[in-house]
Amino acid sequence: MSDILRQTAEVIYQAELDALKAEDSGQKPDNWHLSPRSVVKYLLGGKNASGVTITPKYIGNQRLIETAVATLATDRALLLLGVPGTAKSWVSEHLSAAISGTSTQVIQCTAGTDENQIRYGWNYAQLLAKGPTREALVPTPLFRAMESGTICRLEELTRMGSDVQDTLITVLSEKMLPIPELNDSVFARRGFNIIATANNRDKGVNELSSALKRRFNVVVLPLPDDMAQEVDIINRRVGEMGNSLSLPVPANISDEIEKLVTIFRELRSGNTLDGKIALKVPSGNLSTAEAIAVMVGGLSQAAWFSEGKLEPADIGSNLVGAIIKDPVQDRLVLEEYLETVLKKRPGYSAWYQSINELL
Ligand SMILES: Nc1ncnc2c1ncn2[C@@H]1O[C@H](COP(=O)(O)OP(=O)(O)O)[C@@H](O)[C@H]1O
Ligand SMILES: [Mg+2]
Structure with a gap:
């Protein structure tokens, strides 16, 4: 048994992901590891053609998961909304693992999250020694997701201040992130997208601005039916x-x-x-x-x-x-x-x- 306390979804379910990939004849959006159908199968479970059992990760409405996956294949980002404990983070992790092969690009949003944790920060020793250079720049998970064309997860989006949330508007509408210090920009590669989660029971949340809301497709995860x-x-x-x-x-x-x-x-x-x-x-x-x-x-x-x-x-x-x-x-x-x-x-x-x- 491995020494790691909690492995990521892509490690635990590597065999299932490999089996799905090996038989995936469906068309894939650019830079996706699996076709949308296979992503849904990975989440909801089933049998692969060669008989490999895919365990269900999410138990619930198939349509919801299809909508979530279809959203990620468009230029709109996905917001998973619901009361605490309805598997928002869980679904977000598994979607990222299936689509991008990695679920570790995560930003946990809190009242103390500032723009540097969303856009990029600086390594001050390098900055003082060499001035603003690409080497002195510290990329965030969002930055890396844009560069590599993968998914970035934002946990509890509405807990960070509205002004910081609005940093995402340029990223989501222009698909680029300006770096004025270097007179440069990062352009998102195909395959980049954002999955945010937010819960509607939190006290002291910061409402999404309507400009930002428009860039998200909201999927509400319900408590189990019966x-x-x-x-x-x-x-x-x-x-x-x-x-x-x-x-x-x-x-x-x-x-x-x-x-x-x-x-x-x-x-x-x-x-x-x-x-x-x-x-x-x-x-x-x-x-x-x-x-x-x-x-x-x-x-x-x-x-x-x-x-x-x-x-x-x-x-x-x-x-x-x-x-x-x-x-x-x-x-x-x-x-x-x-x-x-x-x-x-x-x-x-x-x-x-x-x-x-x-x-
Ligand atoms: N419909 C569901 N299908 C599968 N697991 C679920 C479901 N609802 C809740 N869970 C389980 O609840 C746990 C907590 O979910 P989590 O993603 O942390 O909740 P949230 O982020 O919505 O607060 C996870 O271990 C998940 O497996
Ligand atoms: Mg959560």
């Missing part, structure tokens, strides 16, 4: 993450995942699944990603402290942590849910007990 789909996503991801952390995955995990998803979906929607009891909704957003994190925490606890069998007691504290984000309000919400719903529900007594002990 219970079965959500259980499937969590099952797969927990299995994969358990393997990569060398944690044994107990046989009863699917049952426990189903119960966890039931609790999450009920609290998220403010109704029991049968629609009979109205519930208060906690302040956090209880995403699929959070359910995955709760289960992986439970797996670890079970593996190290409970001889490998997964009990609700192993999951309880992670679950309470995920639900109670506001120590006063959310605690009341959870207490009420426990007493009115879980206490009486068959099959949930161990869940009721372990959560109750923690409150």
